[in-house]
Amino acid sequence: METPKRRSVAPVYSMCVQPAFIIGTRNEDGTANFAPITWVSVTHEKGDGYLLVISMAGTKRTKQNVLRTGIFSANLVSTDMLPLMDYFGSRHAENGRKDEMEYSVSRGAVLDVPVLDQSRWVYECEVSRTVETGDSATFFCAIRNIQMDERLHCRDTFDVDLTVLDPVIYSGKYHSLGKLLGEIGDFL
Ligand SMILES: Cc1cc2nc3c(=O)[nH]c(=O)nc-3n(C[C@H](O)[C@H](O)[C@H](O)COP(=O)(O)O)c2cc1C
Incomplete structure (x- = not known):
């Protein structure tokens, strides 16, 4: 195994290997709005419940809609959805x-949220807690429903074959996934 040589740089980067989601919300008049958000993660609550954690900066409509309605859809972006993601991200609803x-x-299967038919994995989310840091809001959200591509056959929560989902991976540039390397324990 090769040991990399590193150098220290100013802490100006926010590089995290980010998932790409397009967030669907309803405007005040009930119409749908979509925008990409990649500051997305998960954490655990009680029992079997997971919380989706998502951060939105500034005064964008998506954030205003989530603050007002408390619900949204998070549509995983597959590589064939890149034109849509680029489009939604370069336009402001205002x-x-x-x-x-x-x-x-x-419409969502459980919540009244707009859902993109093209997405292979959709979370229907309801905000349960909001933390504000400067001009950003981080929403901790109960996952009320998951719509997954029927080609996925998951034995348990660890058994999600990302190659079926072909997700866009973001860190300032768009990337795609490499190959499936194995499961937990395969490298012990
Ligand atoms: C690839 C990509 C990732 C983005 N990720 C985020 C994000 O994590 N948080 C955020 O607040 N805005 C993010 N944005 C910016 C919003 O998508 C953008 O401001 C959008 O125009 C907002 O649309 P709206 O005004 O209709 O809500 C991202 C944009 C792109 C293109």
């Missing part, structure tokens, strides 16, 4: 509806 690209939307 400048008009994001309807210059074609995409189809359904």
Whole structure:
């Protein structure tokens, strides 16, 4: 195994290997709005419950909608959805509806949230706690429903084959996933 040579640099980077989600919310008039958010993680609550943790900065409409309604969908972005992600991320809802690209939307199966039909993994979320840091809000959210691609056959919560989901991985640039390397314990 090669030992890398590192150098210290100023702490100006925020590099974390981030998942890519497009967040679906409802505007005040009930119409749907979508925007990419990659500051997303999970934590555990009690029992079997997981919380989705998601951070939104500034005054973007998506954040305002989540603060107002307390619910949203988190649509995992697969590589075939990159044009959509780029589009939603380069437009602000305050400048008009994001309807210059074609995409189809359904209502969540459990919550009244707009869901992207193209996504292979969708969380329907309800905010249970909000932490503010400067101009950012971090939402800890109960996952009320998961819609997963029918091609996935998960034996348990650790058995999710990401190659089926083909997720976009983000860290300032867009990447795709490499190959499946194994399971917990395979490298002991
Ligand atoms: C790849 C990508 C990742 C982003 N991740 C975040 C994020 O994690 N948090 C955030 O507050 N904004 C993030 N944004 C910015 C919002 O998506 C962007 O401001 C969007 O235009 C907001 O749309 P809205 O005004 O309709 O809510 C990201 C944008 C892109 C393109």
